[in-house]
Each structure stands twice: as C-alpha cells, then as structure tokens.
Amino acid sequence: MPLDASFVGRTWPAETYEVSLEKIREFATAVGADDPVHHDRDAARAAGHPDVVAPTTFPVVFTWPATKRVVDDPALGLDFSRVIHRDQAVELHRPLHAGDVVTTVVAVDDVRELAGNDVVTFRCDVTDADGEAVLTTTATLVGRAGGDDA
Amino acid sequence: MSVLADAAEGDALEPRTATITRADLVRYAGASGDLNPIHWNERVATEVGLPGVIAHGMFTMALAARYVADLAGDPTAVVAFSTRFTRPVVVPDDDTGATVELGGKVTGVADDGTRTVSVTATHDGKGVLGKAVATVRVG
Numbered sequence: 631m632p633l634d635a636s637f638v639g640r641t642w643p644a645e646t647y648e649v650s651l652e653k654i655r656e657f658a659t660a661v662g663a664d665d666p667v668h669h670d671r672d673a674a675r676a677a678g679h680p681d682v683v684a685p686t687t688f689p690v691v692f693t694w695p696a697t698k699r700v701v702d703d704p705a706l707g708l709d710f711s712r713v714i715h716r717d718q719a720v721e722l723h724r725p726l727h728a729g730d731v732v733t734t735v736v737a738v739d740d741v742r743e744l745a746g747n748d749v750v751t752f753r754c755d756v757t758d759a760d761g762e763a764v765l766t767t768t769a770t771l772v773g774r775a776g777g778d779d780a
Numbered sequence: 781m782s783v784l785a786d787a788a789e790g791d792a793l794e795p796r797t798a799t800i801t802r803a804d805l806v807r808y809a810g811a812s813g814d815l816n817p818i819h820w821n822e823r824v825a826t827e828v829g830l831p832g833v834i835a836h837g838m839f840t841m842a843l844a845a846r847y848v849a850d851l852a853g854d855p856t857a858v859v860a861f862s863t864r865f866t867r868p869v870v871v872p873d874d875d876t877g878a879t880v881e882l883g884g885k886v887t888g889v890a891d892d893g894t895r896t897v898s899v900t901a902t903h904d905g906k907g908v909l910g911k912a913v914a915t916v917r918v919g
Contacts (some may be wrong), residue, residue, distance in 0.1 A: 653811075660804075660811035661842035665855040679856075686845040686858045690812055690838050711828070715837050719862030721915075768862075 633707045633741050633748045633773075641737040642700055647692035651728040654682050661685055674727070681728035689720055693754040693767045696734040700752065701771065706738075708748060708773045716749070717770035723763045731759045739768065748773035782853030784886070784895055785918040793851055793884040793897070798843045800835050800869060801877035808839045822873065830868065837865035840880060840908060844899050847882045848914045852895075860915035861899075869903045878903060884914070893918055 651671065658668035663685045666673035674682045701708055726732070733756065740751040751770045758764050783793065805819050814836055817824040825833045845861045852858065871878045881902045888896035899912040 657811045660808045661839065661846060663842075663846050663849075663855060667855050683856050685842065685855070686849070686861055687838060687842040690814075694812070694814060715865055717862070717864045718838065718841060719860070721860040725856050 633743070633750065634705055635741050637706055637738040637750075638741050639738065641735050642696075644733045644735045645692070645696045645699075646731060646733050649684065649726060649728055649730040649732065651682050653691065654684050654688065654728055657688050657691060658685050661687070671728075679725060679727055684726040684728075686722065687720060688726060689722075689754075689756065689765055689767055690718075692732070693734055693736075693756065693769075696736050696754060697752045697769055700736050700738065701750075706750070708750060708771070712774045714772045714774060715769065716772045717751075717768070719768045720765060721767075722765045724765075726764060730764065732756050732764055733758075740770075744772075746775035748775075782851065782857075782918060784848075784852040784857070784897070784916055785893070787886045787895065789886055789889050791886045793848075793886070795881060795883040796847050796850075798847070798880045798882055799877045800839065800843075800871050800880060801875070802833065802871055802873055804877070805833065805835060805839065805871060808836055808842075812836065812838065814838065830870075832870045832872065834868035835871055835878065837868075840865075840869055840901060841912075843880065844882055844901050844909060844912060845914065848884060848897055848899060848916060851884070852916050852918050854918070857916050857918055858914050859917050861913070863899070863912035864910035865908070866910040867903070867906055867908045869908050880908065887913075 754767045883900045887898045895916040897914045901909040
C-alpha cells in the first residue's frame with residue numbers, strides 16, 4: 631500500500647518534556663559519557679552551564695516518542711514491524727541542560743517510494759519555555775516492502 | 781587545547797575501538813526508551829530476518845559523537861551530528877561483545893574555528909555509519 635503523500639508538510643500537536651538531572655545522568659552513563667558536566671551539577675556550573683548538560687544525542691529520548699506517535703498513525707500507512715532507521719541528524723542550537731522544559735513539534739518533511747520501499751523523513755523542531763529554538767532532529771525511516779502485499 | 785583545536789583540514793584523527801555488549805544494549809534501551817526487541821531479543825531479531833541481536837543505530841551514533849567530543853576536549857563541542865545507518869552491528873551473546881572501529885578526518889575549518897569532521901565507524905571491516913559528519917565547536 632503506498633503511503634499517504636498528503637502527510638508531507640503536516641505537523642502534529644506539540645509535546646512537552648522536562649529535562650531532568652537524573653535522566654541526563656542515566657543516558658550519559660548508558661553511552662559512556664563520563665565527563666562530570668553530564669553528572670555533577672557543581673561541575674556543570676563551574677563550566678558555565680546552569681545545570682548538567684545533555685550529551686549530543688540525548689534529544690532522542692523525547693524526539694523519538696514524539697515521532698513514533700506519527701509513525702503509528704494508521705493513516706500514514708507505515709508498518710512499524712518492517713521499519714528500518716536509515717538516517718539521523720541532530721543539530722543543537724544551544725546546549726540542552728537539566729531544567730529545560732522543551733516542546734517538540736513533529737513534521738513530515740518527505741514521503742517517497744524507493745525501489746518499492748516506503749521512505750519517510752520526520753523533522754522535530756524543539757523549542758524552550760521562552761519559545762527559543764533549542765535543537766532540530768531529522769530521522770528517515772524506511773518501511774521495507776514485502777509486508778501486506780507480498 | 782585539544783587535539784581538534786589544533787587540527788587542520790585533511791588531518792586524520794587518532795582512531796579508537798569501542799566495544800558493545802548485550803548489557804550495553806539493555807542499558808541503552810532503558811535510558812533511551814527504545815525498547816524495540818531486535819536490540820535485546822535473539823528470537824525476535826532472527827524472526828524478522830536479522831542475523832542476531834543488533835545495536836541501536838542511535839547507540840553507535842552516540843559512541844561516535846562521544847569519540848569526537850573526547851578529541852575536542854569538550855563534552856559540549858559536538859553541536860551537530862548526522863549519519864546514515866548503513867549496516868547493523870550484530871552483538872553476540874557473550875562477554876566480549878562486538879567491536880566498532882572509530883576514526884575521523886577534519887574536512888573543514890570555518891573562520892570561527894568550527895571543525896567539520898567526517899567520521900568512520902566499521903564493524904568486521906565494513907562501514908556501519910555512512911556519510912557521518914560532526915560539526916565541532918572548538919577553542
């Protein structure tokens with residue numbers, strides 16, 4: 631079943647996420663990021679940050695669930711059990727730190743068919759409580775052919 | 781100063797070997813919230829046609845981003861990272877895990893000192909990240 635191309639350009643209602651010290655510590659530990667600025671508030675402040683700083687790829691903690699909500703929309707037509715994560719990008723406009731309350735808006739940037747596979751690019755624009763841009767992520771997912779139609 | 785702050789365009793960065801075990805994947809699954817069973821359940825992974833449990837692409841990306849940040853000498857230096865996940869990293873059910881060889885090359889130096897780094901990650905001699913590019917603020 632071809633994907634619904636009318637999804638291109640659509641956005642979904644914003645989701646809010648509160649970045650916490652403990653979640654940053656947990657994520658940093660999981661990726662082996664042992665620098666004190668990820669774990670110790672005093673060390674982070676000594677380095678000029680208001681609180682512990684998130685590792686570069688931390689935003690996936692909230693951008694992926696926000697994206698998954700769209701992926702799971704039956705109207706889009708992606709079969710998640712056949713989805714492969716093909717590309718990912720993250721661009722930080724400023725460091726993300728504990729205490730940030732961020733809002734994620736998901737948009738579908740592109741929908742296409744490539745060699746029978748469905749290819750969808752999702753963009754997440756993340757802003758802080760003041761409405762300032764914090765970061766942008768893009769993820770391209772491929773729904774492998776051979777599911778329902780095989 | 782850091783290795784990267786002193787690096788010029790074309791300079792190769794000192795490679796590093798990263799190891800990924802099943803325990804690492806379970807910990808990352810919990811920390812990231814990505815509980816897809818192909819990253820921890822052999823039965824499910826093979827049922828969907830994979831050779832075995834594979835690492836989260838985002839985990840490999842995180843290791844690559846940290847590698848560059850370490851070379852920059854600043855955990856907040858990597859302000860952008862983009863990549864394609866070209867091949868899965870199959871992580872065996874043993875105490876050794878899978879190894880990923882990380883490397884990089886400086887491909888650009890902007891007027892403000894920002895470095896663009898092309899990052900390589902290979903597993904079993906084959907690339908697992910493609911077109912991986914880090915933007916690094918140094919100085």
